Amino acid sequence: MAAEVTEANLSKVDSAIDDAPASPSESKPRHRRTSSTVSGVFNILDLGKSVNGKLTVTSEKEGVDLKIAPETQKLNWKLNTSPSTVDDKEVLSKLLTTPPIKKIDLQFPLGLEVTARNLKGVTIKDALDAIHKQFKKKADDELDKPYLAGFEWDREECYTRFIVHQKATGEAPASSGKKKKGKKDEEA
Template sequence: MAEPLTRVDSAVQGLSESPPKEKISHRRASSSVAGVQSMKDMWETRTKLQLAPETQRTGWKINTSSSHVEEKDILKKPLVTPMVRAIDLVTDLGSVITARNRQGVTIKDALDAIYKMNKKRADDELDKPFLEGFEWAPEYREYDEETEKGRKEMEEEWQRLIIHLSPTPGVSNFSSKKKKKAAAAE
C-alpha cells in the first residue's frame, strides 16, 4: 500500500492555486456589429465622415413623426458612412440630441431623436419647423491643432453633426422611382 499516487490530487500534492479563470469581458457579443464603430474610434483614427445626401431638404417637420417623410426609402439608409453606433446632433440653440442604433445609425434614427425632443411643441412655437439638413463641421473648417483649445474644439465637432432648420419646407432633389415613372408616363 505504499504505492505513489499517479493522479494529481491538490490535497496530496499541496497545490494551493486554483486553475486560472478566463478573463470576463464586459462587452456583449450581440452589441458588436461588424463594420459599425463608435464616434470615439472615428476620432482616434481621424476617419472622415460622409453624410447621406438624402438628408438634405427632406421637407420633414420636426414635430411630426418620421413616418411623415415623403420618401420612405431614405429612412433605412445610414446617416453617415462609415456607420456609427451613436452620434450627437446639435441644434442652433446648442441642445444636444443623441441618435443611437447598435447596427448603425440610420436617417430614421436621427429623425426619431429630433422628433422625440420636439413632439410636444406646437407649430406656432417653432421659428424654423422644417429640417433643412445636417452638417459635419470638420469637413468645411480648419482647426489650429497646435493649441489645446483648437484640438479640443476639433475633437468636439468631429463627434457631432449640426442640425440645420428652415422656416419653409425644402424640396428634395432625390425622388423615388414611382414618381419618376409617373412623370415619364405623362
Template sequence: MTEPLTKVDSAVQGLENKITSPAKEKRRASSYAEGVMNIEELKTNRTPIEVAVETQRTGWKINCSSSTVEEKEILSKHLTEPPVKRIDLVTSLGMKITARSMKGVTIKDALDAIHKANKKRSDDELEKPYLAGFEWAANNPPAYMTKEEEIEKFKDDEWTVLHIVLQSTPTVGSSSGGGKKKKNKNKDAE
C-alpha cells in the same frame, strides 16, 4: 445526527471555483455590426465623416414622427459614412441631442431623437420647423479663424457632432413628386 447535510453541501459545492475564476468579458455579437465605428476613434484617427445627402430632401417637420417622411426607404440608410454607434446632433440654439444605434445610426434614429426632443412643441413655437439636413462642420472652420491652434481646437470640438440645419418651408426631393406621376401613369394604363 452527525452526518453532513448533502443538500447544503451540493449548493455550495463548486462555488469556490466560480469566485476564484476570472470573470469572462464577453460581447454579444448580435448587438455589434461589422464596420460600425466609435465616433471618438474617428476623431482620434482624423477620419472624415460624410453625411447622407438623403437627409436634405425629407420634407420632415421636427415635431412629427419619422413615419411621416414620404420616402420611407431613406430612413434605413446610415446617417454618416463611416457608420457610427453614437453621434451628437446640435441645434442652432446649442441644444445637444444624441442618436444611438449599435448597428450604426440611421437617418430614422436621428429623426426619432430630434422628434423626441421636439414632440411637445406646437407649430407656432417653431420658427423653422422643417429639416434641411445635417452639417458636419469640422472640415469647414469659419473664415475668421486664421491661427492653426484655433482651427485645430475648432476641429476637435466639432469632430463628433452634426449640426441640425432647419428651414421654414419643407424641401422635398424630386422623387416625392413622382408619386403623383405614378398615379397618373396607373390611370393612363387603365
C-alpha cells in the same frame, strides 16, 4: 462515521463552497455578447485621434472622414411630426453616415443637443426619431424654423457632433412630370 457522512453531504449543498475565485482580479474577463456588436460599425470616438485625453483631429490622415447621407437635405420633414410622415420611406432605412457609427450627438443652433443611437449603425430614421422626441409636443407656431434642412459636420469644431440646420418653409412636393387631367381636359 456519522460526522464523515455529514461533511460529505454539506459540501454538495453548502453555498459557501464555490469554485469562484476569491477576488474579482482573479476572475476571467467577461466579453460582450457578439450578438450586440456588429462588425464594421464604429464608435465615433474610435475614429478620431485622442491627444492628451481630448479628441482632436489635426490632419486628414489621423481621423476618418465621415460622410453624411445627402438624402437628409431633401427630406422636407417637419420637426414636430413623426418621421413616418416622410414621403420617401426608403430613405429612413439608409445609414446616416459612411462609415456607420453607433451614436452621434445632434446640436441645434440654440444649444439643444440630442443623441441618436443604434448599435447596428445610426440610420436617418434614428436621427429623426431623436429630434422628433424633443419637438413632438411643440405647436407649429412655437417653432421659428420647423423644417429640417440637413446636417453639417465640422470636424475642427467638434469631431463627435453634427450641427442641425433648419429652414422656415418646406418645399412643395416634387411633381412626377405627368399632368393630371381635369374635367375640362376630358371634355375636349
